[in-house]
Amino acid sequence: MKLETTYQSNNYPIIVEHNAIQQLHPFVQSYKDIVLVVDAKVEEQWGETLDFITSEYDAHKLVIPSGEATKTLAYYNEIIEELLSKNLTRNTCLLAVGGGATGDFTGFLAATLLRGVDFIQIPTTILAHDSSVGGKVGINSKHGKNLIGAFYRPKAVIYDLNFLSTLPYSEIISGYAEVYKHALLNDSHAVQTIEQQYNSRQRLSDLVDIETYIYNGINTKLNIIIQDEKENNVRKHLNLGHTFGHAVEYKFKIPHGHAIMIGLIYQFIVSNINLNTTFDIQRFINYLHILDYPLTLISDFDFDSLYQLMLSDKKNDDAGVQMVLLQNYGQPIVQHVDKTVLKQAFHELQTYFKK
Amino acid sequence: MKLETTYQSNNYPIIVEHNAIQQLHPFVQSYKDIVLVVDAKVEEQWGETLDFITSEYDAHKLVIPSGEATKTLAYYNEIIEELLSKNLTRNTCLLAVGGGATGDFTGFLAATLLRGVDFIQIPTTILAHDSSVGGKVGINSKHGKNLIGAFYRPKAVIYDLNFLSTLPYSEIISGYAEVYKHALLNDSHAVQTIEQQYNSRQRLSDLVDIETYIYNGINTKLNIIIQDEKENNVRKHLNLGHTFGHAVEYKFKIPHGHAIMIGLIYQFIVSNINLNTTFDIQRFINYLHILDYPLTLISDFDFDSLYQLMLSDKKNDDAGVQMVLLQNYGQPIVQHVDKTVLKQAFHELQTYFKK
Numbered sequence: 002m003k004l005e006t007t008y009q010s011n012n013y014p015i016i017v018e019h020n021a022i023q024q025l026h027p028f029v030q031s032y033k034d035i036v037l038v039v040d041a042k043v044e045e046q047w048g049e050t051l052d053f054i055t056s057e058y059d060a061h062k063l064v065i066p067s068g069e070a071t072k073t074l075a076y077y078n079e080i081i082e083e084l085l086s087k088n089l090t091r092n093t094c095l096l097a098v099g100g101g102a103t104g105d106f107t108g109f110l111a112a113t114l115l116r117g118v119d120f121i122q123i124p125t126t127i128l129a130h131d132s133s134v135g136g137k138v139g140i141n142s143k144h145g146k147n148l149i150g151a152f153y154r155p156k157a158v159i160y161d162l163n164f165l166s167t168l169p170y171s172e173i174i175s176g177y178a179e180v181y182k183h184a185l186l187n188d189s190h191a192v193q194t195i196e197q198q199y200n201s202r203q204r205l206s207d208l209v210d211i212e213t214y215i216y217n218g219i220n221t222k223l224n225i226i227i228q229d230e231k232e233n234n235v236r237k238h239l240n241l242g243h244t245f246g247h248a249v250e251y252k253f254k255i256p257h258g259h260a261i262m263i264g265l266i267y268q269f270i271v272s273n274i275n276l277n278t279t280f281d282i283q284r285f286i287n288y289l290h291i292l293d294y295p296l297t298l299i300s301d302f303d304f305d306s307l308y309q310l311m312l313s314d315k316k317n318d319d320a321g322v323q324m325v326l327l328q329n330y331g332q333p334i335v336q337h338v339d340k341t342v343l344k345q346a347f348h349e350l351q352t353y354f355k356k
Numbered sequence: 357m358k359l360e361t362t363y364q365s366n367n368y369p370i371i372v373e374h375n376a377i378q379q380l381h382p383f384v385q386s387y388k389d390i391v392l393v394v395d396a397k398v399e400e401q402w403g404e405t406l407d408f409i410t411s412e413y414d415a416h417k418l419v420i421p422s423g424e425a426t427k428t429l430a431y432y433n434e435i436i437e438e439l440l441s442k443n444l445t446r447n448t449c450l451l452a453v454g455g456g457a458t459g460d461f462t463g464f465l466a467a468t469l470l471r472g473v474d475f476i477q478i479p480t481t482i483l484a485h486d487s488s489v490g491g492k493v494g495i496n497s498k499h500g501k502n503l504i505g506a507f508y509r510p511k512a513v514i515y516d517l518n519f520l521s522t523l524p525y526s527e528i529i530s531g532y533a534e535v536y537k538h539a540l541l542n543d544s545h546a547v548q549t550i551e552q553q554y555n556s557r558q559r560l561s562d563l564v565d566i567e568t569y570i571y572n573g574i575n576t577k578l579n580i581i582i583q584d585e586k587e588n589n590v591r592k593h594l595n596l597g598h599t600f601g602h603a604v605e606y607k608f609k610i611p612h613g614h615a616i617m618i619g620l621i622y623q624f625i626v627s628n629i630n631l632n633t634t635f636d637i638q639r640f641i642n643y644l645h646i647l648d649y650p651l652t653l654i655s656d657f658d659f660d661s662l663y664q665l666m667l668s669d670k671k672n673d674d675a676g677v678q679m680v681l682l683q684n685y686g687q688p689i690v691q692h693v694d695k696t697v698l699k700q701a702f703h704e705l706q707t708y709f710k711k
Contacts, residue, residue, distance in 0.1 A: 078429045085499040088668055116505045139471060144440040150471045313443055
């Protein structure tokens with residue numbers, strides 16, 4: 002399946018297929034230098050599959066630590082100096098092979114190396130169906146996640162579904178959180194369909210027809226970012242579940258999607274309080290239990306520290322914390338939420354997970 | 357005098373006037389947070405003039421070391437974390453008050469803080485007439501100058517000519533190098549006129565009618581960058597004198613424009629060799645002597661180390677060093693230059709400065 006962005010200019014293709022990586026050639030043939038930046042775990046499992054890139058294009062290869070560990074200023078400094086030591090020209094393309102963190106990190110390298118060189122996203126996780134599209138790149142600050150970065154479009158997203166076959170279940174449910182979020186932003190039919198499709202741990206683990214849902218997720222995201230690339234208005238909707246989710250992720254260092262699912266529960270609770278919606282919180286939590294999401298740590302949460310982290314969210318404005326809430330499935334809205342409501346919702350969340 | 361860029365969108369005004377800073381209000385009134393980033397020397401001499409910004413807009417103020425000292429990864433890390441500690445939102449504007457380095461550094465902060473916030477250039481030197489326009493921002497790598505950065509447009513350039521009154525002569529001739537370079541890119545009439553206008557150290561030191569030449573310089577630059585913002589073709593012409601100049605600047609840590617003037621001599625020599633032009637090198641050097649440019653260190657130069665630095669220039673392509681040469685005044689061309697020619701020109705340059 003192929004998609005293409007529809008900006009006014011500088012569009013890029015998104016190829017979502019098994020063996021997609023075999024279609025790399027036209028995208029990289031004209032560069033003087035190719036730098037392959039590969040997540041260490043991916044290199045371990047798929048190193049041989051990637052070998053043709055280093056041999057055919059005489060690519061430099063950088064194997065980087067797996068996951069968010071790379072997204073620090075210290076590691077960015079180290080790697081950008083290493084890249085600059087190679088006398089690269091602007092006619093260079095970085096290939097980001099890995100999950101969301103690898104894409105974020107490599108994209109930020111590309112955005113700032115010699116005032117910008119090209120890069121291609123080659124996502125290897127379900128989660129990265131989200132982060133590889135839309136041009137958000139960046140690293141973490143000691144004050145919060147993704148606070149240092151840029152909007153910088155890739156030249157292509159080459160999403161080879163073969164990579165998904167070696168994902169551990171923990172990583173599958175991390176990615177599924179964003180796929181599910183895209184269904185929430187779509188409509189109630191999409192939510193019903195995806196819950197029926199993945200109604201057991203086994204079916205999700207087997208990734209039955211996952212390409213359809215990944216494709217739908219990317220499509221939902223594209224429709225939004227085309228209208229608002231720089232997140233001045235509707236793109237904020239993609240942050241559904243992220244205000245609380247990012248705080249949890251940052252504090253407890255758990256996989257992104259695990260935190261986002263918790264952020265989605267929290268958001269339903271806040272919506273019920275602030276918008277008088279009637280989302281069935283217990284039903285949703287039951288669904289997450291069926292899929293084996295690790296949720297027990299919720300009972301250890303402390304409001305004050307998570308609230309402090311929510312205060313540094315990039316969506317905030319003069320009035321304080323801004324959250325994306327759901328008026329209904331497919332009807333997101335950005336709203337200021339008072340600290341008292343945030344606290345009330347927090348305590349309600351914890352009642353579902355009493356020790 | 358007011359200019360405005362003429363991109364397809366996101367244009368910005370350039371105000372070149374005495375007391376221009378009094379016109380700041382409409383550009384900053386709507387931000388939640390203003391951060392004033394001021395060069396320490398400027399703060400020392402002009403702190404009181406800037407006080408109205410902190411008082412009227414409740415601006416944060418950061419006084420940073422003068423000059424290139426700020427443009428390191430280590431200092432960037434320190435300051436971006438400091439900014440992020442203030443819980444800033446995207447509704448923030450950074451004001452860069454200082455020379456080119458302050459603008460480059462602050463612009464790179466703005467480009468990467470929360471994936472990009474607004475910034476305004478408030479140049480205080482002649483040199484910064486060049487760097488404040490065109491959206492190039494960045495910091496230095498240990499492998500060379502400006503190798504880490506972005507193309508990121510300011511929201512406005514507010515060029516208050518009052519600041520120039522406290523510039524030491526060393527800084528005046530540093531800035532004059534870029535003004536003169538813009539005349540070279542213009543035509544022979546412009547070169548003749550500017551040389552007549554500043555035909556003695558006294559006249560340059562008095563900055564007689566400098567606004568006209570600053571205005572002409574900005575205009576020349578604008579005409580070029582509008583055609584090619586990202587330096588794929590004609591913008592490279594603005595690098596006249598910079599291939600050798602940057603190498604000299606980086607190695608000897610001398611003011612940018614002092615190095616660029618040396619780069620301009622070198623470029624004339626290479627043009628004479630490669631393009632069979634007949635630029636009168638001695639006449640040009642005489643002119644620089646009249647203006648008291650410090651040129652004695654040329655006799656200490658070592659080709660190999662400068663050549664290594666030229667190899668990391670961002671303009672280079674597969675074939676090696678690319679230089680901007682002059683076919684005639686106002687007729688620049690980008691050309692590959694062989695190492696043998698670079699070496700020959702280097703030795704010719706040194707013959708003019710034998711100990």
